[in-house]
Amino acid sequence: MSRVGEALAGLDALELRASADGSAQALDARAKVGVTLLFTVAVASFPAGAVSPLLPFVAFPAALAAAGRVPFREVARRLLLALPFVLLVALPAPFLDRTPLPGALPGVTAGWATFVSVLLRFALTASAALALVATTGLIGVAAALGALGVPRPLVTQVVLLSRSLSVLGAEAERMERARDLRSSGRRGRELKRAGSFLGTLLLRSWERAERIHRALLARGFTGSFPAPRPGRMGGREALFVLGWCGAFVLFRLADVPSLLGRLLVGGLG
Amino acid sequence: MLESFGVRMHLADALVSPGVGGAFWAVTAASTAVSSRAVARRAEAGATPLMGMAGAFVFAAQMVNFAIPGTGSSGHLGGGLLLAVLLGPDAAIVVMASVLLVQALFFADGGLLAFGCNVFNLGLLPAFVAYPFVFRPLAGPAPGPRRLLLASVAAAVVGLELGALGVACQALLSAVTPLPPRAFLLALLPVHVPIGVVEGVVTAAVLTFVRRARPGLLSSDGGRPGAVETGRRASDRPVVAGLLLLAVLAAGVLSLVASKRPDGLEWSVARAARGTPAAEHGPDGWLAALQKRLAILPDYELPASAGGGGTPLAGLAGAAVTLALVAGAATLLRRRGARRAGPP
Numbered sequence: 001m002s003r004v005g006e007a008l009a010g011l012d013a014l015e016l017r018a019s020a021d022g023s024a025q026a027l028d029a030r031a032k033v034g035v036t037l038l039f040t041v042a043v044a045s046f047p048a049g050a051v052s053p054l055l056p057f058v059a060f061p062a063a064l065a066a067a068g069r070v071p072f073r074e075v076a077r078r079l080l081l082a083l084p085f086v087l088l089v090a091l092p093a094p095f096l097d098r099t100p101l102p103g104a105l106p107g108v109t110a111g112w113a114t115f116v117s118v119l120l121r122f123a124l125t126a127s128a129a130l131a132l133v134a135t136t137g138l139i140g141v142a143a144a145l146g147a148l149g150v151p152r153p154l155v156t157q158v159v160l161l162s163r164s165l166s167v168l169g170a171e172a173e174r175m176e177r178a179r180d181l182r183s184s185g186r187r188g189r190e191l192k193r194a195g196s197f198l199g200t201l202l203l204r205s206w207e208r209a210e211r212i213h214r215a216l217l218a219r220g221f222t223g224s225f226p227a228p229r230p231g232r233m234g235g236r237e238a239l240f241v242l243g244w245c246g247a248f249v250l251f252r253l254a255d256v257p258s259l260l261g262r263l264l265v266g267g268l269g
Numbered sequence: 270m271l272e273s274f275g276v277r278m279h280l281a282d283a284l285v286s287p288g289v290g291g292a293f294w295a296v297t298a299a300s301t302a303v304s305s306r307a308v309a310r311r312a313e314a315g316a317t318p319l320m321g322m323a324g325a326f327v328f329a330a331q332m333v334n335f336a337i338p339g340t341g342s343s344g345h346l347g348g349g350l351l352l353a354v355l356l357g358p359d360a361a362i363v364v365m366a367s368v369l370l371v372q373a374l375f376f377a378d379g380g381l382l383a384f385g386c387n388v389f390n391l392g393l394l395p396a397f398v399a400y401p402f403v404f405r406p407l408a409g410p411a412p413g414p415r416r417l418l419l420a421s422v423a424a425a426v427v428g429l430e431l432g433a434l435g436v437a438c439q440a441l442l443s444a445v446t447p448l449p450p451r452a453f454l455l456a457l458l459p460v461h462v463p464i465g466v467v468e469g470v471v472t473a474a475v476l477t478f479v480r481r482a483r484p485g486l487l488s489s490d491g492g493r494p495g496a497v498e499t500g501r502r503a504s505d506r507p508v509v510a511g512l513l514l515l516a517v518l519a520a521g522v523l524s525l526v527a528s529k530r531p532d533g534l535e536w537s538v539a540r541a542a543r544g545t546p547a548a549e550h551g552p553d554g555w556l557a558a559l560q561k562r563l564a565i566l567p568d569y570e571l572p573a574s575a576g577g578g579g580t581p582l583a584g585l586a587g588a589a590v591t592l593a594l595v596a597g598a599a600t601l602l603r604r605r606g607a608r609r610a611g612p613p
Contacts, residue, residue, distance in 0.1 A: 003332040003333075004329055004332045004333065007328075007332055007376070010375065010376070011371075011375055014375055036381065037381055037382075040282055040380065040381045040382045041287050041290075041291075041382060043282075044282060044285060044286060044287050044290060044382050044445075045286075045287045048444060048445050048446065048447075052587065052588055055588050055591045055592060056591050056595070058591075058592065058595050059595045059598065062595050062596070062598075062599040063598065063599060063602055065599075066598075066599040066600070066602040067602050078375075078376065078377050079377055081376070081377070082281070082376060082377035082378050085278070085279070085281065086281045086283055086284065089284055089440060089446060089448070090283075090284075090446050092446075092447070092448065092449075093446045093447055096447045096448075096449065097447050111447070114445075114446050114447065115446070117446075118283050118284065118445060118446050119283070121282065121283035121445070122281055122282070122283035125281070125282035125283060125380050125381070125382070126281070126282065126283075126377035126380065127377075129282075129373060129374050129377065129380060129381055130374070130375075130377060132374065133374040133375055138371065138374065138375075141370075141374060142370075150298075151301060151302050151305035151306075152305065152309065153305040153306075153308045153309045153317075153363055154301060154305055154363050154366055154367065156317060157317075157320055157321060157324065157363050157364060157366075157367045158367045158370060158371075159321075160317065160318060160320065160321025160322075160324075161321050161324040161325060161328075161364075161367045161368070161371065162371075163321065164321040164322045164324065164325035165324075165325045165328060165371070167325070168322060168325035168326060168329055169325065169328070169329050171329075172329035172330075172332075172333065176333055190335065191335045191467065191470060191471070192474070193335070194335045194346075194470075194471045194474055194475070195471070195473075195475050195477060195478040196474075196478050197333065198330050198333070198346060198471065198474075198475045198478075199474070199475045199477075199478030199479050199482065200478075200482075201326060201329065201330065202326055202475060202479060203479060203482055203483060205322040205323070205325065205326045206319065206322065208322060209318045209319045209321070209322035209323075210318075210319075212318045212322075213317070213318040213319070216318060256587075256591060257587035257588045257590070257591040258587050259587065260586070260587040260590045260591060261586040261587025261588070261590065262587070264586045264587070264590060265586050
């Protein structure tokens with residue numbers, strides 16, 4: 001499958017999950033988006049090199065994914081695909097900062113702590129975003145962002161984009177497959193062919209957009225969509241928001257794994 | 270190498286501090302709001318569905334690879350400049366923001382906190398700096414193919430270099446991981462020259478092709494590229510330039526302030542713990558104070574409290590217990606969810 005095809009299949013898979021039946025899917029989108037944003041800020045607010053106090057935060061993406069029945073393997077696969085740039089930026093840390101950490105295992109330097117911390121932050125924030133979209137869907141996230149103050153044209157644009165992606169993605173995939181079938185090896189993939197390939201794709205999308213616009217106008221389109229599905233902020237949402245906010249504050253202020261470890265080891269010794 | 274750099278230039282949440290992320294969120298929110306208003310004004314002109322398709326086009330075009338002559342590697346279109354030329358800078362920002370949101374949510378490419386940074390680097394800089402100040406003056410009113418190529422390459426290189434500089438500054442200011450500024454810039458900036466050249470060549474090739482295939486679409490309205498270009502009056506331009514300058518300044522100052530001061534939460538905690546003796550300041554100090562106050566086991570003498578950071582054994586055991594608890598809870602939740610939803 002081509003990369004366009006893979007990306008589209010991935011998009012569809014997550015969107016399908018969002019429309020499935022699950023307790024996380026049933027929650028109002030605004031609550032989920034708000035809590036995910038708070039989660040991201042809380043994780044990012046730790047000083048460089050924090051590892052153990054970050055661990056309890058795994059609870060949020062894990063709970064959201066579990067309640068939404070999103071397979072962990074799927075989330076992990078997507079994380080791996082996006083890893084290289086983060087890895088590239090984090091990799092120098094162990095070589096630059098060789099200060100030994102007090103009270104750590106021998107050989108563990110502050111640089112290694114930073115390295116692990118960055119990877120952990122990445123896994124936490126990216127898996128939370130994935131779990132959010134897999135339980136809410138792109139349109140749900142867009143609507144929630146609109147309710148949280150994001151300008152209306154941007155929300156409309158996201159809705160339109162989510163509708164256009166599959167249409168145009170399929171077109172691009174067909175064109176790419178046709179090109180690859182016509183050309184053996186690298187012929188046809190040269191840079192000088194980019195103009196005609198992408199130009200054709202652009203013209204086709206333009207024409208489609210014009211047709212869609214005429215069809216929309218014929219049905220009384222005025223430039224923006226009615227706000228998608230208002231949703232309801234009820235008791236479950238309040239519990240969700242308050243519970244997680246409380247948990248984030250606790251995790252941020254107290255190093256839970258250290259406390260647990262001291263209790264456990266102290267209790268044994 | 271080119272490829273991995275080209276695709277993954279999106280700053281991840283893992284590399285951004287709340288101060289830097291928040292500052293750029295504010296900057297991008299302000300400029301997106303202004304651009305959105307401009308876009309809404311001409312929504313009746315049929316631009317809206319076109320923008321949806323343009324976003325999908327950029328998304329798809331980014332995934333079609335082309336062989337770069339002489340290098341054995343492949344490159345692809347970024348699209349920021351092309352969008353600005355096709356739709357005008359205002360619509361380009363809105364389209365780019367929507368594409369970046371999809372990439373952040375579905376592909377872990379970028380992130381929610383880093384969203385502002387990424388819209389700034391990949392949308393604002395090409396559309397509001399490279400396009401008006403490099404592309405437009407160089408291309409002139411009715412550019413021939415060569416002139417179009419020159420303008421596109423120059424604008425793309427400027428746009429991408431600025432974007433790379435933006436990534437570098439945001440990562441350095443966030444200081445989540447130690448990076449030697451000189452070496453980091455030396456690694457990041459030169460790599461983006463060839464990427465910019467490819468971007469410019471592809472942009473020019475697409476524009477030339479489209480102009481030949483459908484002459485009415487581009488450069489027919491007064492010889493200027495941009496079929497649905499904003500009807501913006503010339504007098505608006507200083508306003509935009511001023512706003513952008515202000516934005517950059519605000520971002521710079523805010524993030525400097527944010528990185529020099531401890532982050533808000535730490536700062537407020539430190540202030541709250543002012544009553545405690547001097548030795549009890551710092552994360553370990555207030556942790557100890559909090560442990561005392563929370564008092565899970567009030568008279569419990571923490572065996573590692575003398576060592577400062579705790580023994581490795583306690584740390585590992587704690588981490589293991591935390592993760593086991595999380596895993597147990599997640600499994601329970603999943604079972605409950607499965608029962609509720611019935612057999613899959």
